[in-house]
Amino acid sequence: MLSPRFINQLEAGTGNVSIAGLARVAAALGRSTHELIPPVEDDRSVPAEIWRLVSSCSDHELRDLHQWLEARNGESRPRFLALIGLRGAGKSTIGPALAKRLKTDFVEIDKLVENAAGLSLSEIFATHGETYYRELERESVIHLFSGSKGCVLVPGGSVVNDPESWGLIKRRCFTVWLHATPEEFMKRMRRQGDLRPMQGRPSAMEELKALLVRREPLYAESQLKIKTTGKSPRAVVDTILKEVVRLV
Numbered sequence: 001m002l003s004p005r006f007i008n009q010l011e012a013g014t015g016n017v018s019i020a021g022l023a024r025v026a027a028a029l030g031r032s033t034h035e036l037i038p039p040v041e042d043d044r045s046v047p048a049e050i051w052r053l054v055s056s057c058s059d060h061e062l063r064d065l066h067q068w069l070e071a072r073n074g075e076s077r078p079r080f081l082a083l084i085g086l087r088g089a090g091k092s093t094i095g096p097a098l099a100k101r102l103k104t105d106f107v108e109i110d111k112l113v114e115n116a117a118g119l120s121l122s123e124i125f126a127t128h129g130e131t132y133y134r135e136l137e138r139e140s141v142i143h144l145f146s147g148s149k150g151c152v153l154v155p156g157g158s159v160v161n162d163p164e165s166w167g168l169i170k171r172r173c174f175t176v177w178l179h180a181t182p183e184e185f186m187k188r189m190r191r192q193g194d195l196r197p198m199q200g201r202p203s204a205m206e207e208l209k210a211l212l213v214r215r216e217p218l219y220a221e222s223q224l225k226i227k228t229t230g231k232s233p234r235a236v237v238d239t240i241l242k243e244v245v246r247l248v
Helices: 004-012 019-029 046-055 059-072 091-102 109-117 121-127 130-147 157-161 163-172 182-191 204-219 233-247
Strands: 080-084 105-108 151-154 174-179 224-227
Touching (some): 080 091, 091 105, 091 233, 105 109, 109 121, 109 130, 121 130, 157 204, 182 204, 224 233
Parallel strands (some): 080 174
């Protein structure tokens, strides 16, 4: 973990960072180590010129370049694929099935958060609040990308509310928004035995619709939107795989 004092020293240009420390800084920023080491001004070699061109690219341009390079090298699928959506979207059902088809790992970010805290999510929120949860969520995402070669990952539905975590996921993952109607969300939660959204709250459906209105513009930043209402998990997985191959 990077201490606030160390970060302040780096920003002020007074910190003396080791290669290992530089790697941690790069992971925290969602970048590779070489991106933090610019070439000297008079270096006109091809790698140096490429570094300068890449460093001026936007996130969207970098994603396009990454996909082109992967396709050129025969890698037709992204290493990290993130399923985005509300609770009840089917992420925990579709995720493992998709990971199995892709022959990769399945990771739930909230499980990493619980392991890091030694507490359940409800205990984290009750004891420490949302700010602590966001910090652990952010650290879990950073550690996953720095230590994993690839996976299908599922963050919590509210990850889009944290610009840093959501921005990192968008940079590193092929993002898929699992969309459903409010009625379908409620039906799935009842079927799974999750009655928390309805208990003692007659306005639960209206609250859910309002939540969707707030989050949908952020979910829509995903690279792919899949409508899951009326579709089996297998059909959704088939659609995702077909679209991923087509888009990358």
